[in-house]
Each structure stands twice: as structure tokens, then as C-alpha cells.
Amino acid sequence: MSIEAINEQLLRAIGVGVALLDRQTLQFGFRNDTFNDWFSNEDQPDQLQLLFPELDVDALRESLTGNGRYTSEIRFKKKRRTLVIALDFTAADEDVLVLVCQNITRIKELESMIDSYSMMVERNTREIKREKEQVEKLLLNIMPRSVYEEYKTFGVVTPQLYNPVSVLMLDFVGFTDMVASQDPSVTVTELNDIYSAFDRIGEQFGCERIKTIGDAYITVAGLPDPTPDHAKAIANTAIRFVRYLTRRNLSHPHQWRCRIGLSSGSVVGSVVGIQKYVYDIFGPAVNLASRLQEFSEPMEISVQNDVADVLKDQFDLENLGPRVIRGFSEQDVWRLSDST
Secondary structure (H helix, E strand, C coil): CCHHHHHHHHHHHCCCEEEEEECCCCEEEEECHHHHHHHCCCCCCCEHHHHCCCCCHHHHHHHHHHHCEEEEEEEEEECCEEEEEEEEEEECCCCEEEEEEEEHHHHHHHHHHHHHHHHHHHHHHHHHHHHHHHHHHHHHHHCCHHHHHHHHHHCCCCCEEEEEEEEEEEEECCHHHHHHHCCHHHHHHHHHHHHHHHHHHHHHCCEEEEEEECCEEEEEECCCCCCCCHHHHHHHHHHHHHHHHHHHHCCCCCCCCEEEEEEEEEEEEEEECCCCCEEEEECHHHHHHHHHHCCCCCCEEEEEHHHHHHHCCCCEEEEEEEECCCCCCCEEEEEEECCC
């Protein structure tokens, strides 16, 4: 039943039964239709005491003498239902007594229905809010907040060019063999722990994790908000990734070793897909980071020449010499090391 229907019934229920009585004899002189509908029977008495034998007539007379008014409640059985009726007596003058009756039972029933309906609406509202928060949390896991706000507001995401940014591309050595030889649940659990730690590290340096693809992890500094020291931020993140895995391997039976490539340049970021959409980045910086990763030995970080020029006064860098990078011109590749 809708709230409108409940209100309509409530309004009908608030209709009152009215009767006029002789103040001395308490005999009925007038009864409206509602009153007759409630209290009609085959032998309808004309006197108040006979209609409501449980009513305290002495208290009624005393109260009317004192302040001209008396209120009470009576239980009245009509067919199979027991009704609770509120009685309100008012002395109109010395001869006439006005009785106003209200069906409290029906009002309370409808109030209870309204309360139940309100509780149901409130519960549904909480569930919708909780589901909305879960959806929002899920979307914020796959796209930056500013991109999510644009998507939520307009339903689309405008592709943006970000230049310059720094990109970190990481994958794990021997991951394919590890998956084939270990319990899948163990592999996924450990991978989840590692990626969660990577996310926390990246957040410390203002990096935005873009996505994971199997054992590949991609994060960016300088996106969506420009960051002047994006190269330094991505370098610190890479060093702490290696440091975290090194320490983790000391206390875990499964040894996780990574290779990392760092590059700077331009990327385009946008949401791709319609039904299974995901936020992704494309561009030279992404491709170069992927190529540089191939020059890394296990637990090492390879850096492009332009990034090394920015970092050389702040980090421990070793020139590995010129390398032919697939899809790019030959350039020097550098190894970034943890100086601690």
C-alpha cells in the first residue's frame, strides 16, 4: 500500500462520531452517521449508561461540574473486532452535553502502517546508499577521483592529454612458472597483498595506480593533477617497491622479484569500453616504460636518459650505455639504485 493510500485511510478514520445528550438524564437526542455506524445494533439503547456500561458516570458528572469536560476510553466490540474509542464529553450549557468519539484503534493501525512504511523506506534508502558507496568505491579503484567526478556528472569522460608525466611499469620475474606450480589461491592472495602495499606506497608519493594486468603493475606520477617533481615521485616509488619486496622475501617462502621501467613523457587518459569500461592511459611514456622494463635485471630499475638527467643529483644512477629500444631511437639507459 502506498503512503498516499495510507494517508487517505487515515483521513477517513479521523472522521468523528458526534452525539448530543441530555445533561441530566444522559439520554441521546442526536447521533451522526459515523456514531450510528460504530455503535448501531439490533437494540440500540437511548441512554449513555446502557450503551457504555463500563463508563464511570459518577466521574463524568463530577468532572462536568468542575470544568465542564470529561475524557475517557472504552472498548467496544463490533462483530469480531474490538475497537478502542476515545470519548470526549463537553458541556455545551446546563442542558446539553456534546460527545465526540474517535476510533483510536484505526488511527493507531494506520499510524503503525505509516511507521512500518517509513522504516521500509528508510531501510531501502540505506541499502541504496550502501550500494552507491560500493559502486563509488569500485569506480575509484579503477579511475582517478577527478575522472570519476566527471563521469558521475556527465556520464562520459573526455580524453585528456597529460604532459609531462612519469610512468612506472613493473612485472614479476618467473610469474608464469609460479602460477603453474603453486596453489592459485595462494598466488592470488600474495599478489593482492603486494599490490595493496604498492598502492599505499604510491599514495605516499602522489602516484595514481592505473591498472594491473596479471603480474604487470602500472602507476603514474603527475596525473590527473600536474606535479612538477613527477620524476622524483616515481623514482621514490620504484625504490620503495624494490625495498618492500626485498624485506618481504626475508620472511616469506615464495620469493617475489620484480623488474621496473621508468619513463617520462606524454600520455592520453580516458575511460575505454562501454559495458566493461576501465580507465586506461596510452602514449609514448607508457610504451617506453614497458620497453625499459625489458632491460632490467631482477630487482632492478631501468630509467630513460631524460629521466636520469633530472634525477642524477638526487639519486644513485649507473649508466648502462646506449641501448636500441624497440620503437624508439637508440639512447642511454640508466640503472636506478637504492642508496640506503
